[in-house]
Amino acid sequence: MIRVLFVCLGNICRSPMAEAIMRDLIEERGLTSKIKVDSAGTSSNHVGETPHKGTREKLKEMNISTSGMKARQLSTSDLDFNYIVCMDTSNVKNTRDMLHAHDNTKIFRFLDLTPHKKDVPDPWYTGDFQETYELCVEGCEALLERILEEKGLLYPCYCTRSQ
Ligand code: 4NP
Numbered sequence: 001m002i003r004v005l006f007v008c009l010g011n012i013c014r015s016p017m018a019e020a021i022m023r024d025l026i027e028e029r030g031l032t033s034k035i036k037v038d039s040a041g042t043s044s045n046h047v048g049e050t051p052h053k054g055t056r057e058k059l060k061e062m063n064i065s066t067s068g069m070k071a072r073q074l075s076t077s078d079l080d081f082n083y084i085v086c087m088d089t090s091n092v093k094n095t096r097d098m099l100h101a102h103d104n105t106k107i108f109r110f111l112d113l114t115p116h117k118k119d120v121p122d123p124w125y126t127g128d129f130q131e132t133y134e135l136c137v138e139g140c141e142a143l144l145e146r147i148l149e150e151k152g153l154l155y156p157c158y159c160t161r162s163q
Contacts, residue, residue: 002035002151004143005081006110007095011041011071013123014087016051017059018110018136024064025140035147038081040074042094047071054129062133074098085110085143088119111135113142 004022008015019039026035041047049071050056056066078084079099084107086092092109096102111118116135123132148154 002083002147003081004035004037004083004085004147005078006037006039006085006087007042007074007091008039008087009041009043009091009122010046010124011039011073012046012049012052013055013129014120014132014136015039015041016066016069016071017055017129017132018085018087018140020051020059020064020066020069021133021136022140022143025144029144031153034153040072040078042074042091042098044073047073052124054123054127055132058129058133076100079104082106083143083147084108088122110139110143113146114138
């Protein structure tokens with residue numbers, strides 16, 4: 001099982017948005033038995049809360065489920081995840097500090113996978129959940145391609161096809 005963790009500050013706006021989009025993409029591609037997705041926040045401020053109304057409304061509009069999602073704080077056991085995908089530079093730093101994993105390349109900034117190579121702006125401050133959604137879709141598509149390539153899952157039919 002390949003495990004992906006999205007990280008932001010509060011775990012109510014950006015990382016749940018990315019988690020729900022990534023899960024939806026994985027379902028669409030028939031990969032639910034291979035890839036699991038979760039999210040966490042570096043702060044404890046919103047632990048136990050459902051995603052922010054802006055995130056829930058945008059995802060509902062796009063027919064993507066947020067059912068059962070509750071904010072939690074990052075913990076040291078999260079270092080077990082294969083990909084720890086952070087929404088901005090400060091999330092990368094705080095995640096590396098909290099997980100005592102300073103040289104760990106599995107902790108990286110989400111949009112470094114895309115041509116944007118920038119932080120996902122925080123809609124908690126900008127109010128722009130449409131921007132968050134669009135950047136998360138781009139990031140998730142790039143992340144899924146990266147995972148499929150790295151884990152040798154790109155052309156599964158070649159493995160089973162008889163010659
Ligand atoms: P998130 O957004 O990190 O994308 O979940 C935030 C949520 C809450 C706060 C800041 C950012 N806050 O300061 O409470």
